[in-house]
Amino acid sequence: MLHVIDAKYIGNYKISVEFNDGCRFVADFESVIKSDHRPIVRQLADLNIFKDFTLHAHTITWSNGVDFAPEFIKSLQQRPSK
Template structure:
């Protein structure tokens, strides 16, 4: 099953409540994502607030075309879930 984000709502400090197509809902802290030149515009919280779900990509996007892989958002939302650690390692997300 491919993961897709079906809903997203900004909470605060780069935290986003997300709903996935597998039924799971969680809070992803995306502060780690906004480091580096590609994501520099997202450091402006007013711009970060402009996030939306792109209906074609089925993930979080911003008006300038930046998007975040749904798997990474899923990892950020559930990285402390011990049952998902093997899956995260398979995806290359490790602590």
């Protein structure tokens, strides 16, 4: 089972994320937040709310109750272009 084991705010909508499988990268949540029409997710567009997160239940959880599955967060990893 995939778990987020470390997360640090980098800037803008970017968080450095480390998983229990050894994968570490900077996840950019900007397009996720700005394309989601659910009001609770749109609240994360406020950087003060976005920066207010903790690790809970093996993933990143924001103060307003939003969380994303670790698998979804890992899917934000950019693949190298060929």
